[in-house]
Amino acid sequence: MIIKQLSIFVENKAGRMAEVTQILASNNIDIRALSIADTTDYGILRLIVNNPQKALDALKTASITVTLTGVIAIAIPDHPGGLARAIKVLSDRQISIEYMYAFLNPNNATAFVILRVEDNEKALQALQDGNIRIMKESEIYEI
Amino acid sequence: MQRYFQPEIETASREQLRELQSARLRDLVRRCYERVPFYKQKFDEMGLQPEDIRNIDDVYKLPFTCKTDLRDHFPYGLFAEPRENLIRIHASSGTTGKQTVVGYTQHDLDVWAESAARAIVAAGGTKSDFVHVSYGYGLFTGGLGLHDGAAKLGATVIPVSSGNTKRQVQILQDFQSDILCCTPSYAMFIGEMCAELGVDTAKIPLRAGIFGAEPWSENMRREIEKKLHIKAYDIYGLSEICGPGVAFECSEQSGMHINEDHFYPEIVDPDTGKPLPDGEYGELVFTCISKQALPLLRYRTRDICALIRKECSCGRTLVKMSKPHGRTDDMLIIRGINVFPSQVEHVLLQLQMEPNYQIVVDRAGNLDTMEVLIEMSDATFSDSVKNIAAKEQEISAALQQILNISAKVKLVEPKSLPRSEGKAVRVIDKRKL
Known part of the structure; x- marks a missing residue:
């Protein structure tokens, strides 16, 4: 998404x-x-x-x-290593991140990370394969 | 010490000069009428005959020549000599439609060299001096103008050309330059480089500088004199007339003596074209009374200044012009290079951008700086800083290509710059002159 x-x-x-x-x-x-x-x-x-x-x-x-600009939003568990695991999924496939920023979900112990990469489709595939939770548009807009 | 290069001219009586000027003017008018169709047509339209010009006082009867006339007859349309008689071509800095090409016969080059030699002598130069020329060499008249002037005098030329400031400082020390010739802002820069490198300018032989090709103030003169430990002299010229040497400062350092045996000056009201009396400020106009290749009649320089006719302590009788106050048109002189705002427009249009821009000229550390503000547009904008920086680079490179001068590009908010309806403020000149 x-x-x-x-x-x-x-x-x-x-x-x-x-x-x-x-x-x-x-x-x-x-x-x-x-x-x-x-x-x-x-x-x-x-x-x-x-x-x-x-x-x-x-x-x-x-x-x-x-x-x-089309970006990707992922949800990661708010504990040490959560972000590292998600980034590794991308770096393993040589996908570089142009920029990223994160914010906490006020409702539970999850962090949302916005990622800007060169090839969204490739990144989405990698994240999916790595079992990283990808947020839907509606989920983000309606927090 | 030699006081004048050509005392018979530089200290001639008014009557002697008038006689010379009148004879030269009559000859000039005849040549223009016979050889330059542009002038023949103008004369015919005005009902003017070459014989109507009997002496120098009749000069006001002649038609004006403007920069646009040169452009309209680009490149050689106003030349009065066949190709085999041309020895050199120079061109003013500029670009498509803005550049003006000028030509010289051997006689013209001799006159120019003579004029520049008078300037060097007036600045205290002699045959035994080393003249360090840091003006650019090439189509620009600065380098070769002072070069030939120094050679004419019999001095020793050090043809360094501009750039590589550390090397300039090294040469000043090692080659023992006596006189430095460059733009005033570059002289400032060389002075600063000396300080930075720990060179004590009081201990190097350099004793005078001849600086021109851009407007400069008395404050700047004092600064340069202090930094380089020299006397700094102004020199005036424009390629359409010949180049540096049209007028020059003497030991009095108040106004520049015009080589009026070759370049006859008038001051006119820039709006009406009516001649103004001595002492009044107006547009400086030159008739190149001894010129062969490109003999211009009443060429409008767009420089605003006054003519001063009073006895000079140096003994020269040549009329003086004040330092130009400003210019009548929109041309900017930045680091000695002519810049027209329309050139920036040209570049933007070439890059398929909206021509909404503003030029900010300033002086940082006494070197002119140019910043071009350009409005951000959807086409230029990108989510990535890298892409925007690349776009700025592209614009900057295109400007450098056309203007021959580096300009910083700054992208600003859309619709934040004044529009071209009415009188848009295209230029903000912050240089305190």
């Missing part, structure tokens, strides 16, 4: 984050997870939200540069 992540261009200047988050708030968008890739001049804000399409439209209307 491919999850839709919002990737947003944010120039490094005062007030930009406030503007983006305000647009999401006024459109009743719930943020599930968030990460920022930062460079000296700009950042790429990556968001998992409850309604990616609606968020995309709202941001585009406000002339913000945004795109949807």
Whole structure:
């Protein structure tokens, strides 16, 4: 299952984050997870939200540069070695991770990890074969 | 010590100069009319006959020539000499549609060398000096202009060309350069490199510098003089007229003497084209009264300055021009290179990007810097920093290719830059001149 992540261009200047988050708030968008890739001049804000399409439209209307990126979400047990096992499944098949970020499931002792890889299909297959739990879109959006 | 390169001209009386100028102008006008169809057509349209120009005071009757005329007749359309008489070609920095090509006969090269030699002597140069030329050599007139000037004087040329600053410093020490010729910002940079390398500039022979090809301030002069432990002299020129040596500073260091026996200056109102009296600021216009290959009539330089006619302590009687205040058009001079905002537009369009951009020129550590702000677009954007960096690299490389100058590319929010409707602010020049 491919999850839709919002990737947003944010120039490094005062007030930009406030503007983006305000647009999401006024459109009743719930943020599930968030990460920022930062460079000296700009950042790429990556968001998992409850309604990616609606968020995309709202941001585009406000002339913000945004795109949807397909990522993978996996659930791993929240104990030592949980993440290591999942990553090994990918590295065993020479699948490299471009970036990843994680957040805890508030309901039980599971962590969710968002993975961005070059070839989603190949990664999904590897994870499946390795018995790693892959999250469905609905599961993530409706946490 | 030699005070003038050609005292008979440099200290000539006004009457002698006027006579020379008038004779040369009459000859020039006749050649332009007979050999350059562009001028013949202009004269005919204006109902002007070459005989109507009797002396130098009639110069105002002549038509103007603009940079666009050179471009419209690119490359050789305004030349007045057949190919077999051409000895050299130079070109102004630029690109498609912006470059201007200029040509020289042997006589033109001699005049230019003579003019540059006067500048070197005015800066205290003599036959026994080592003249270190750090202007770029090539189509750019800087390098070869000062090179030929130094050779004409009989000095010893060290043709280093620009770049490799550590080596420049090494040569200053090892070859014992007496006079340095380069752009003022590069002189600053060489001075900083000396400090960085622990070279005591008070202990090297270098005693004077001739700096031009870009505007610079009195503050910068003081800085350069302190850093390099020299006297710093301004030199003015543009390739359309010949190159560096059109005007030069003397020991007084206040305004540049124009070699008016070859380049007759006027100041006109940039809007109306009406001649302005001495002392008033306006657009500098030159008539190349002794030029053969590319004899331009009333060429509009777009430089804003004033003509100063008063006795100079150096003894020269040649009229002086003030340091140019600014330019009438949008051309930028960055590290001595001509940059037109439209060139950036050209690059963006070539890369199939929206031409929404802004150029920020600044001076960091006394070297000009250029940053190009470009709006991020869906086509440029990517989820990966790596891809965006690659795109920035691509734009930067394309700019370098066209502009001959490195520019930092910065991607900004869409719609955050002023639009081209009306007067878009395309350039922010933060250099304090």
